[in-house]
Amino acid sequence: LYRWADIILGGLDNREARVAVNRAAARVGKPWIDGAIERLQGVARVFDPATGPCYECTMSEVDWKLLEARRSCALLTRDEMEQGKVPTTPTTSSVIAGIQAQEAVKLLHGLPVLRGQGFVFDGEHHQSYTVSYSRRDDCPSHDRDEPVVELPGYGAATRAGDLLERVRGDLGAEAVVEFNQDLLRGLHCPRCNQTEPRLASLGKVKESQARCPTCGEPRAPEMYHTLDAGSDLLDRTLGELGVPAWDVVGGRSGMQVAYYELLGDRDGVLGELAPTQAAEGLEFV
DSSP states (O other), rough: OGGGGGGGEEOOSSSHHHHHHHHHHHTTTTOOOEEEEEEEEEEEEETTTTTOGGGGOOOOOHHHHHHHHOOOOSSSSSHHHHOOOOBHHHHHHHHHHHHHHHHHHHTTOOOOOBBBBEEEEEETOOOOOEEEEEOTTTTTOOOOOEEEEEETTOTTTTTTTHHHHHHHHOTTTEEEEEEEEEEEEEEEETTTEEEEEEEEEGGGGTTTTTTTTTTTBOOEEEEEEOOOTTTTTTBEEEEEEEETTTOOEEETTTTTTEEEEGGGGGHHHHHHGGOOOOGGSOOOO
């Protein structure tokens, strides 16, 4: 049986966020229940990357192209979403949210769920049906992070070089740090042949911010995913680089891999949900 802390419920508006949650769920070995809505249609799905198909297994080539454009379900940009434009109706979202909650309750009680399946709601004709998904053998998002080393005191204020030194102390002098998201180091305009240094997670940069302030053309992001001893970013903090608070990062030296949980910002992320001293001896999920 599951506990509430063992179930992830997703109420997301874009593919980029779903991929991030899907990979995080795989890394910690937990099922997650996705709800997707667009105009009068919606779907609720249960993904368990450890045993069946995951969200990325269901993505088509078109989905990946839309992911690159970083738009919502209804092809709205982030700027449009902030203006109050929404991709669905309250009725459809209520139906899908209800199915998600019902699947969570069934998981808690050990009842059969839509594992590897989706409940599709057609609000235009008031019809519903289920679909089944297939697990892709070449999908990269099924592996669980093991082993995970807890690093108290490591967080947004930690020097990137200090984290690298810790990883190299465990895995050897050739080890590198591997991040789980696209980290941005600059935006390059091919027309103006100019690069603006910008450190951030790519997911935090809006479409309007990526346009060249001189000519107005879209700029190409210069990204990185690893950090080694030759990097010019070692004196930057993890927060400055755009590494999310309370993240898990990887360390790699050849085929040797380890993972590190950055616990320094955990209490700040959890707020009132942070564990108390009385719970120190208990496993926290």
